[in-house]
Amino acid sequence: MDFLWTLPGIILVLSVTNSECRPRGRILGGQNSNPAARPYMVSIQFNGIHQCGGLLISNKWVLTAAHCNNDRPEETLRVVLGALSLTKPESYTVNIAVIKKIPHPLYNPDTKHNDLLLLELAEKVTLNPAVKPLAFQTDDTNIPENTQCLVSGWGQMKQTGKKADILQDVLVPVISRDLCNRRDYYDNEITVNMMCAGEKGKDSCEGDSGGPLICNGVAVAIVQGGFRQCGKANKPGIYTRIAPYVSWIMDNMLGKKG
Numbered sequence: 353m354d355f356l357w358t359l360p361g362i363i364l365v366l367s368v369t370n371s372e373c374r375p376r377g378r379i380l381g382g383q384n385s386n387p388a389a390r391p392y393m394v395s396i397q398f399n400g401i402h403q404c405g406g407l408l409i410s411n412k413w414v415l416t417a418a419h420c421n422n423d424r425p426e427e428t429l430r431v432v433l434g435a436l437s438l439t440k441p442e443s444y445t446v447n448i449a450v451i452k453k454i455p456h457p458l459y460n461p462d463t464k465h466n467d468l469l470l471l472e473l474a475e476k477v478t479l480n481p482a483v484k485p486l487a488f489q490t491d492d493t494n495i496p497e498n499t500q501c502l503v504s505g506w507g508q509m510k511q512t513g514k515k516a517d518i519l520q521d522v523l524v525p526v527i528s529r530d531l532c533n534r535r536d537y538y539d540n541e542i543t544v545n546m547m548c549a550g551e552k553g554k555d556s557c558e559g560d561s562g563g564p565l566i567c568n569g570v571a572v573a574i575v576q577g578g579f580r581q582c583g584k585a586n587k588p589g590i591y592t593r594i595a596p597y598v599s600w601i602m603d604n605m606l607g608k609k610g
Contacts, residue, residue: 383520383521383522384518384519384520384521385436385504385518385519385520385521386436387436387442387482388434388436388444388481388482389521390504390519390521391408391434391480391481391482391483391484391486392407392408392484392485392486392564392571393405393406393407393408393435393504393519393563393564394406394407394408394414394416394431394432394433394563395431395432395435395438395506396414396416396420396429396431396471396562397429397430397431397432398424398428398429399428400430402432402438402506403420404416404417404420404561404562404563405504405505405506405561405562405563405564405575406420406431406471406562406563407486407488407562407563407564407571407574408433408477408483408484408485408486409485409486409488409571409601409605410485410605411476411477411478411479411485412472412473412475412476412477412605413470413471413472413473413605414431414450414470414471414473415468415469415470415471415488415564415574415594415601416468416469416471416561416562416563416574417467417468417469417561417562417574417575417576417592418455418456418459418461418466418467418468418469419459419461419464419467419561419576420469420561420562421453421455421469426449426450426451426452426453427449429449429450429453429471430447430448430449430450431447431448431450431471431473432445432446432447433445433446433447433448433477433482433483434446434480434482434483435519436518436519437517437518437519438506438517439517440517442482444480444481444482444483445482446477446478446483448473448474448475448477449473449474450471450472450473450474451472451473451474452470452471452472453469453470453471453472454469454470454471454472454604455468455469455470456468456469456597456600463541464576464590464592465543465545466545466592466597467574467576467592468574468592468594468597468600468601469562470601470604470605486564486566486570486571487569487570487571488564488570488571488572488594488595488598489570489571489572489593489594489595490595490598491595492595492596493595494529494547495526495547495567495572496526497525497526497527497528497531498525498526499525499526499567499568500523500524500525500567501523501524501525501526501549501565501566501567501572502521502522502523502524502565502566502567503521503522503524503549503563503564503565503566503575503589504519504520504521504522504563504564505519505520505563505575506518506519506520524549524550524551524565524588524589525549525550525551526547526548526549526567527547527548527549527550527588528548529542529544529546529547529548531548532547532548532588532590536586537586537587537588538587538590542590544596545592545593545596545597546576546590546591546592546593547565547572547573547590547591547593548588548589548590548591549565549573549588549589549591550588550589551585551588561574561575561576562574562575563575565591571594572591572593572594572595573591573592573593573594574591574592574594575589575591576589576590576591576592
């Protein structure tokens with residue numbers, strides 16, 4: 353059984369039950385989500401334009417991918433919560449400023465190692481059925497191969513074409529690290545802090561990285577990157593696992609680090 357505990361505004365879960373790379377996010381082979389079905393999903397926007405997805409982990413913090421940062425100043429950055437459509441906001445949709453960006457100190461933009469970024473919101477979000485954080489994995493164990501996990505985003509739905517206005521969902525199977533590191537897959541580029549998921553025709557892809565990978569109802573990883581051609585059987589999506597970074601996340605959220 354999973355053990356859930358909380359600190360003020362923070363939700364954690366202690367366990368989860370059973371080449372050429374570029375940023376991902378185009379949800380390939382997915383379908384429209386439903387209103388308030390993914391209340392933890394965040395649209396990260398620069399100057400009003402959607403750039404990346406994100407995960408609401410408390411009423412004051414968002415977790416996303418460090419490669420979404422691009423050194424843009426905080427004043428150009430806002431997050432949108434509770435959205436299904438990016439062009440037709442509902443009464444419960446929240447648009448809020450960001451006051452601090454904290455990329456992981458060991459993030460490597462070339463290898464995408466440690467590809468995580470924390471965003472501190474300008475104010476605490478009022479939670480409602482369409483806006484609420486999701487528990488994330490803290491027990492550093494691998495998700496079993498072939499586990500069906502959910503990934504969502506507002507990226508492009510096909511190899512070519514415009515980005516989705518309606519949030520897209522797709523189920524993708526977890527690929528073992530051994531298989532993902534085979535020469536015909538990613539040739540030993542997948543570290544213990546990464547994982548792979550996807551299959552032919554179903555994948556996250558280029559466009560809006562940073563959204564969460566949800567397995568058994570818990571956020572286990574953040575969309576990182578993958579092969580240029582999305583949806584290839586031997587080039588699944590690459591994700592940054594959350595559990596190895598729990599201390600870094602918690603220390604920053606609790607103000608123990610600058």
